[in-house]
Amino acid sequence: xxxxxxxxxxxxxxxxxxxxxxxxxxxxxxxxxxxxxxxxxxxxxxxxxxxxxxxxxxxxxxxxxxxxxxxxxxxxxxxxxxxxxxxxxxxxxxxxxxxxxxxxxxxxxxxxxxxxxxxxxxxxxxxxxxxxxxxxxxxxxxxxxxxxxxxxxxxxxxxxxxxxxxxxxxxxxxxxxxxxxxxxxxxxxxxxxxxxxxxxxxxxxxxxxxxxxxxxxxxxxxxxxxxxxxxxxxxxxxxxxxxxxxxxxxxxxxxxxxxxxxxxxxxxxxx
Numbered sequence: 001x002x003x004x005x006x007x008x009x010x011x012x013x014x015x016x017x018x019x020x021x022x023x024x025x026x027x028x029x030x031x032x033x034x035x036x037x038x039x040x041x042x043x044x045x046x047x048x049x050x051x052x053x054x055x056x057x058x059x060x061x062x063x064x065x066x067x068x069x070x071x072x073x074x075x076x077x078x079x080x081x082x083x084x085x086x087x088x089x090x091x092x093x094x095x096x097x098x099x100x101x102x103x104x105x106x107x108x109x110x111x112x113x114x115x116x117x118x119x120x121x122x123x124x125x126x127x128x129x130x131x132x133x134x135x136x137x138x139x140x141x142x143x144x145x146x147x148x149x150x151x152x153x154x155x156x157x158x159x160x161x162x163x164x165x166x167x168x169x170x171x172x173x174x175x176x177x178x179x180x181x182x183x184x185x186x187x188x189x190x191x192x193x194x195x196x197x198x199x200x201x202x203x204x205x206x207x208x209x210x211x212x213x214x215x216x217x218x219x220x221x222x223x224x225x226x227x228x229x230x231x232x233x234x235x236x237x238x239x240x241x242x243x244x245x246x247x248x249x250x251x252x253x254x255x256x257x258x259x260x261x262x263x264x265x266x267x268x269x270x271x
Contacts, residue, residue, distance in 0.1 A: 014232045017044050018194065021162060034105060041103050041160055042073055048238050050245065052079040053098070058090030060097050062126040063257035067091075068100075069122040073160075075099035075241070080137070080250060093258065094126045095134060095251040099156040099241055106163035107193075110173055113165065117177050120157035121186045128153065130257060136249040146251055148185060151213045153251070156244045158190040158237055164197065167222055174199060175220055184214035190240055192233035198223045212240050 020040045027033035046055050055075050060068040061084075074092050076083070081096030100123045102116035128134065129146045136143035136153070147153050164170050178187055189212040191199035201217035203209045211217060223230060 010235045013044065014235050017234060037105055038072065038103055044234065045073070045075070045238065045241065048242055049075065052077055053245065054078045056090055058092060060092050060094050060100070060123045060126060062094040062128070063130040063254060064127050066126045068126060069119045071100045071119060071123060072103040073101040077250065081253060093253055094128050095253040097123065097155050098245060098248045099158070101158045101160055104159070104161045107159070107161045108163055108165060110165070110169070113173055114177070116159045117188060120188050121181070123155055124157060124186045128155070128251060130254055133254060135252050137252050138249065143249065151215070152247045152249060154185060156241065157188045158192065159188060160192050160194065160237065162193065162195055164193045170199065171220065171222060178220070187214040189214070190237050192237040194234045196225050198233040198236050
């Protein structure tokens with residue numbers, strides 16, 4: 001049973017975000033309106049983050065030279081890993097990144113949906129293990145090897161929007177993406193249309209049992225805002241992000257693999 005106080009706080013937060021999103025639409029300049037909307041969504045998640053996490057935008061890189069597409073919202077650890085910044089553009093080590101989100105005002109075209117899915121996939125494809133050399137760091141001591149098949153060691157990926165394709169088209173396009181990508185590590189973990197619906201996975205349908213872990217998924221489900229027990233999509237996504245941060249371990253990184261180039265010719269003299 002949900003705590004009444006917690007429920008009231010979450011309902012108030014959701015209403016506040018939706019009201020601010022409505023106000024953002026009154027900004028006449030499209031670019032500034034879009035930036036305001038992005039900041040409103042980011043601010044919501046920022047209020048849920050423990051202190052050792054931050055949220056920003058930029059690219060994600062790995063120690064093998066891989067780089068993601070530009071990501072709207074990157075939630076990353078701030079207690080251990082560096083962030084490389086080039087002319088104000090941030091590059092986050094994949095080891096530091098725990099959640100990535102594509103934050104779109106609307107996803108009313110198949111092209112926009114596919115781009116958001118591919119952006120998330122571009123992060124999930126990066127090598128978080130650094131060729132199987134990385135370990136988890138419980139209390140800053142070496143723990144178990146980073147395992148790309150373990151849900152807690154992966155990066156959580158989500159899409160946030162205010163307007164979606166029709167239910168039928170959204171269902172078909174999501175199923176098409178999932179079926180075209182048999183490696184489930186590349187699948188998004190959640191889709192939240194903050195005004196209308198949540199798209200997610202089910203382990204069973206009778207009774208319905210939801211999951212954000214792609215390896216457990218047997219069905220794709222879409223919620224209905226008219227249903228009696230409808231949970232606001234932004235609150236549902238916020239819960240899943242908080243729950244993931246609770247179990248995501250600190251991942252070690254090898255500074256030499258990021259910072260040192262191969263040695264060239266060296267002149268030397270005996271001392």
